[in-house]
Amino acid sequence: MSSGLSFRLVDVVVVARTDGQVASCVEALREVHLADAYPVRWPADPVDWLTPADALNSWVAMAGDRVVGHAALRRTDPPTPVAERMGPTLGSPAMVSRLFTVPAARQSGVARRLLDEVAGWAADHGYELFLGVADNALGARRCYERTGWRHVFTEHADWLDADGRPALVHYYLPG
Ligand SMILES: CC(C)(COP(=O)(O)OP(=O)(O)OC[C@H]1O[C@@H](n2cnc3c(N)ncnc32)[C@H](O)[C@@H]1OP(=O)(O)O)[C@@H](O)C(=O)NCCC(=O)NCCS
Structure with a gap:
């Protein structure tokens, strides 16, 4: 996000994502990609990347009309x-x-607000959560650990990290 954002969590609302918010999600994702190389490679179709075929639901954190955060839940094993x-x-x-x-x-x-929203929705709809995070995403790993997730397994994924090697992915379950 460009500088000048006066940010207060109390002004943020987390809501289920609508089609009209997707363009703003792509703008937010571009900032994240430039800052953190997440995703590692900018997707050919970022809208598609934000909306995987197995998505159950997606959420945005809105500060006014700006997307400041995003989360999705996917039905996958x-x-x-x-x-x-x-x-x-x-x-x-x-x-x-x-x-x-x-x-x-x-x-x-x-x-934290997004993860709480995802967890509430999953509980209401009969889903059990897990997640995977890349080895080099240290901030995300700290975030998951601080929000109560516990590491249970690590393996190499079938996608490549920034160095062109199979990414090492750590899996977490809710604490
Ligand atoms: C990971 C990410 C989503 C965290 O978002 P955030 O809004 O800053 O996280 P929160 O403010 O809700 O933090 C929740 C907790 O994690 C901690 N935390 C968050 N980021 C942290 C970091 N980089 N280092 C240490 N702790 C961190 C917070 O201090 C907070 O703990 P507390 O409440 O006990 O103080 C954000 O850094 C990000 O977008 N990273 C790049 C994309 C990415 O890696 N996504 C994950 C893909 S698996």
Whole structure:
């Protein structure tokens, strides 16, 4: 986000994403990509990247009419060792994904608010959460740990990191 944003968490609302907010999400994602190389490579179709085919729902954190944060939930299965850690459950696995906060709004509780919203929706709709985070995303890993997630498994993914090597991904479950 460009400088000049006067940011107060109390002014932020987290709502289910609408089609009309997607362009603003792409702008926010570009800021995050430039600051953090997330995603590692700018997608050919960022709208598509923000809306994976297996998406169950997506949320935005809005400060006025500006998107300052984003999260999505995807219906996908975790690696077997993660599923085993989830144990017998009545819910379907769902992965927290596409989580980001624009640099100007960081460490003010935006991601925590988004994660709370995702968790509430998942509980209401019968989904059990997990997530994966790249090894080099140190801020995200600290964020997940501070918001109560616990690391359960690590493996190399089938996508490449910035160095062109299979990315090392750490999997977390809610604490
Ligand atoms: C990870 C990210 C989403 C965190 O967003 P955020 O809005 O700044 O997070 P919050 O302010 O809600 O922080 C929640 C907790 O995590 C902590 N935290 C967040 N970022 C942190 C960091 N870089 N280092 C240490 N702690 C951090 C906060 O201090 C807070 O803990 P507290 O409430 O106990 O003080 C943001 O840094 C980001 O967009 N990173 C780039 C994209 C990315 O890596 N996404 C994750 C993909 S898996």
